[in-house]
Amino acid sequence: MEPLLTVEGLTKRYGRRLACDGIGFTLDPGEVLAVVGESGSGKSTLLSLVAGEVAADAGSVAYRLRDGATRDLDTLSVVERRALMRTDWGFVRQDATQGLRMAVSAGGNVGERLMGVGDRHYGRIRATALDWLARVEIAPDRIDDPPTRFSGGMRQRLQIARNLVTAPRLVLMDEPTSGLDVSVQARLLDMIRGLVAELGLAVIIVTHDLAVARLLSHRVLVMRAGRVIETGLTDQVLDDPQAAYTQLLVSSVLAA
Amino acid sequence: MNAPDLASATVSAGTGYNFAYLDEGTKRMIRRAILKAIAIPGYQVPFAAREMPMPYGWGTGGVQVTAAILGAADVLKVIDQGADDTTNAVSIRRFFTATAGIATTTRTAEATVIQTRHRIPEAPLAEGQVLVYQVPIPEPLRFLEPRETETRQLHALAEYGLMHVKLYEDIARHGHIATTYAYPVEVAGRYVMDPSPTPKFDNPKMDDCPALQLFGAGREKRIYAIPPHTRVRSLDFEDHPFRVQSFDRPCALCGAEDVYLDEVVLDDAGGRMFVCSDTDHCETRRADGHTGEAA
Numbered sequence: 001m002e003p004l005l006t007v008e009g010l011t012k013r014y015g016r017r018l019a020c021d022g023i024g025f026t027l028d029p030g031e032v033l034a035v036v037g038e039s040g041s042g043k044s045t046l047l048s049l050v051a052g053e054v055a056a057d058a059g060s061v062a063y064r065l066r067d068g069a070t071r072d073l074d075t076l077s078v079v080e081r082r083a084l085m086r087t088d089w090g091f092v093r094q095d096a097t098q099g100l101r102m103a104v105s106a107g108g109n110v111g112e113r114l115m116g117v118g119d120r121h122y123g124r125i126r127a128t129a130l131d132w133l134a135r136v137e138i139a140p141d142r143i144d145d146p147p148t149r150f151s152g153g154m155r156q157r158l159q160i161a162r163n164l165v166t167a168p169r170l171v172l173m174d175e176p177t178s179g180l181d182v183s184v185q186a187r188l189l190d191m192i193r194g195l196v197a198e199l200g201l202a203v204i205i206v207t208h209d210l211a212v213a214r215l216l217s218h219r220v221l222v223m224r225a226g227r228v229i230e231t232g233l234t235d236q237v238l239d240d241p242q243a244a245y246t247q248l249l250v251s252s253v254l255a256a
Numbered sequence: 257m258n259a260p261d262l263a264s265a266t267v268s269a270g271t272g273y274n275f276a277y278l279d280e281g282t283k284r285m286i287r288r289a290i291l292k293a294i295a296i297p298g299y300q301v302p303f304a305a306r307e308m309p310m311p312y313g314w315g316t317g318g319v320q321v322t323a324a325i326l327g328a329a330d331v332l333k334v335i336d337q338g339a340d341d342t343t344n345a346v347s348i349r350r351f352f353t354a355t356a357g358i359a360t361t362t363r364t365a366e367a368t369v370i371q372t373r374h375r376i377p378e379a380p381l382a383e384g385q386v387l388v389y390q391v392p393i394p395e396p397l398r399f400l401e402p403r404e405t406e407t408r409q410l411h412a413l414a415e416y417g418l419m420h421v422k423l424y425e426d427i428a429r430h431g432h433i434a435t436t437y438a439y440p441v442e443v444a445g446r447y448v449m450d451p452s453p454t455p456k457f458d459n460p461k462m463d464d465c466p467a468l469q470l471f472g473a474g475r476e477k478r479i480y481a482i483p484p485h486t487r488v489r490s491l492d493f494e495d496h497p498f499r500v501q502s503f504d505r506p507c508a509l510c511g512a513e514d515v516y517l518d519e520v521v522l523d524d525a526g527g528r529m530f531v532c533s534d535t536d537h538c539e540t541r542r543a544d545g546h547t548g549e550a551a
Contacts (some may be wrong), residue, residue, distance in 0.1 A: 035515050041491065078413065079413055082415070086506060101400070101421070103274055104421060105425060105428055105429075107424070107428055108424050108425050109429065111416070111421070111424055112417060112421050113417075114421040115417040115418075115421055115424065116415065116417030116418075117417070118269075118417075120492075120494050121419065121493060121494045121495055122424065122427055122493040122494075122495050122496050123495050125424065126428075143428070144428050180348065209450075218496075
């Protein structure tokens with residue numbers, strides 16, 4: 001099967017510092033890839049490069065579009081790229097205030113993408129929003145509340161609903177569970193796992209939490225100082241780490 | 257708008273100022289912006305707005321557009337909330353009488369240039385007339401997207417989904433589209449535009465209007481336009497179509513129906529009456545013998 005996403009030689013420098021050094025991987029449809037590593041290892045930069053939010057110094061990102069053609073994202077026009085990001089891709093941010101419109105109600109947040117692709121029927125938009133709020137376990141009577149009145153966990157769930165409403169095939173997640181307390185984290189992870197399986201989403205999830213990687217991902221990419229140290233199936237890498245750094249990372253997890 | 261008579265245009269009206277206050281170089285720059293705005297209906301053209309001898313928010317943009325298009329033979333009408341006799345309207349009329357020596361009027365039909373704040377006259381406009389709007393905030397997407405770089409991109413790519421998010425919020429909160437002024441319109445099937453804080457009651461008058469409509473925002477330094485006979489469509493949802501306000505009574509002075517009314521408080525015991533916001537329209541009707549219940 002042809003991969004959904006093919007990343008080759010992605011490199012980004014900030015001045016003399018190398019944030020990402022020649023990173024390459026492929027992602028199949030429905031596959032969940034976790035990018036793990038300590039703070040400052042270049043995980044979030046990698047995600048920004050893949051999403052095209054930061055211009056890479058070298059390397060390419062190719063994506064298989066819905067019509068089956070694989071295109072280098074650099075060759076897409078701004079219009080095509082923005083349409084792709086709005087419909088076929090999702091981006092769940094670490095900081096929900098970056099990923100949501102905080103002054104707009106939950107329903108408006110979920111409906112924005114629908115209106116962006118031309119839906120002009122209020123009743124239908126609202127019904128879809130209600131459906132998605134239910135799927136991310138937000139009570140229907142909160143549909144008209146702005147996310148400023150939501151807890152951290154609810155905000156993340158709302159972000160997920162807002163991204164999934166157009167049925168994307170690829171979702172990028174940047175530390176979606178950080179800053180949440182453990183029980184809320186567990187519930188959110190459970191929900192993400194359910195949705196990913198149900199919708200057959202391909203996901204790149206950046207996390208420093210190996211438990212998140214173990215729970216959600218099929219494959220793991222271990223990063224350190226801008227380089228990929230080790231990559232492989234999640235169980236394989238976490239149970240039998242080969243690289244010294246990965247061994248250190250795995251052994252520094254506290255057993256509950 | 258009559259073609260400026262260049263011989264008299266540069267002659268000051270005895271005030272020490274150039275004709276219509278602005279220097280000819282500035283007028284030329286503003287006219288270029290106006291021409292571009294007419295060529296791209298609804299597109300906000302940046303221009304180098306000058307300091308005017310009035311505070312921002314009092315119509316510095318409209319005054320500059322008016323100054324740039326006035327000719328010696330023009331007849332100017334200025335309205336503020338529909339009225340010819342409010343401070344802002346009187347001051348701007350006097351300003352151009354003093355600096356350009358042109359004729360002014362309060363009669364819509366007699367004017368060649370009408371500068372307005374917040375209303376479109378009730379009397380239908382005709383070909384050859386120019387309506388100049390004073391605009392405080394030209395960007396319809398501003399309150400949803402604060403970044404100017406982003407709003408420009410949204411306009412360039414005609415990505416107007418965000419505008420509907422605003423209307424969605426209205427319906428979600430109030431059960432209907434509660435935006436009553438500065439109601440966004442789509443011009444000539446392309447650009448979404450803020451019609452300035454006119455009541456949405458006036459939006460239908462913009463559509464296929466025989467007069468030229470120019471919009472000037474002084475503080476924000478933008479000019480935009482609707483050429484004569486251009487399609488102007490108010491945004492809405494399929495199941496919540498655009499509707500204008502309706503009033504359950506006629507004007508108390510002239511008995512006019514289907515006009516925009518102002519509420520006037522009469523005393524401190526709850527007395528009030530509703531009268532035409534367009535004073536010229538009301539006076540014309542009364543002169544023609546129409547009377548309302550309070551007249």
